[in-house]
Amino acid sequence: EDKVVQSPLSLVVHEGDTVTLNCSYEVTNFRSLLWYKQEKKAPTFLFMLTSSGIEKKSGRLSSILDKKELFSILNITATQTGDSAVYLCAVGIYGNKLVFGAGTILRVKS
Amino acid sequence: EAGVAQSPRYKIIEKRQSVAFWCNPISGHATLYWYQQILGQGPKLLIQFQNNGVVDDSQLPKDRFSAERLKGVDSTLKIQPAKLEDSAVYLCASSLTVNTEAFFGQGTRLTVV
Numbered sequence: 001e002d003k004v005v006q007s008p009l010s011l012v013v014h015e016g017d018t019v020t021l022n023c024s025y026e027v028t029n030f031r032s033l034l035w036y037k038q039e040k041k042a043p044t045f046l047f048m049l050t051s052s053g054i055e056k057k058s059g060r061l062s063s064i065l066d067k068k069e070l071f072s073i074l075n076i077t078a079t080q081t082g083d084s085a086v087y088l089c090a091v092g093i094y095g096n097k098l099v100f101g102a103g104t105i106l107r108v109k110s
Numbered sequence: 111e112a113g114v115a116q117s118p119r120y121k122i123i124e125k126r127q128s129v130a131f132w133c134n135p136i137s138g139h140a141t142l143y144w145y146q147q148i149l150g151q152g153p154k155l156l157i158q159f160q161n162n163g164v165v166d167d168s169q170l171p172k173d174r175f176s177a178e179r180l181k182g183v184d185s186t187l188k189i190q191p192a193k194l195e196d197s198a199v200y201l202c203a204s205s206l207t208v209n210t211e212a213f214f215g216q217g218t219r220l221t222v223v
Contacts, residue, residue, distance in 0.1 A: 041217035048211045100152030
């Protein structure tokens with residue numbers, strides 16, 4: 001059975017801290033790994049990773065994939081209260097079906 | 111570029127009633143997905159369309175759930191009859207092809223009482 005596990009389940013940090021969110025997976029026919037930010041209802045796309053070792057960066061967010069060890073991390077530096085959200089990791093398998101993890105709840109305190 | 115449109119935003123129904131959700135994907139996106147997200151869990155794929163054909167409906171409870179995408183554009187998801195455990199957010203997403211990222215709509219929060 002395809003499985004995506006995220007850790008930690010939740011964390012609380014102070015503004016300005018750096019956080020690292022983890023995503024490990026066991027799937028057949030891996031094609032890609034995606035990160036989404038979910039505030040309220042709609043997940044918004046952050047990154048799609050397909051190659052090992054190549055960091056993707058967008059502002060204070062960055063992510064990297066390790067296809068040998070089957071995990072990815074999402075880093076957020078200099079956190080702001082607006083970063084508070086659920087961060088979802090999803091693995092795209094054959095046919096672009098997305099298998100999601102349960103998410104990490106991030107709360108940034110001012 | 112307009113995003114994925116869904117309606118209604120919220121719905122409250124009694125168990126055993128029926129309900130329908132509508133989704134209009136991003137223009138030109140061939141692939142359309144319906145996900146169910148129960149509180150505290152990640153989204154779970156219910157059905158995936160490629161144009162107007164079903165690619166994957168292995169996790170769709172077919173005794174009560176149905177979905178269609180007749181003209182390969184917008185789609186409807188129906189539940190009949192609803193159960194208490196169907197209370198969830200129903201998310202529609204679309205992608206340009208099977209190899210590109212999916213974009214999500216705002217979702218419909220369904221409460222079955």
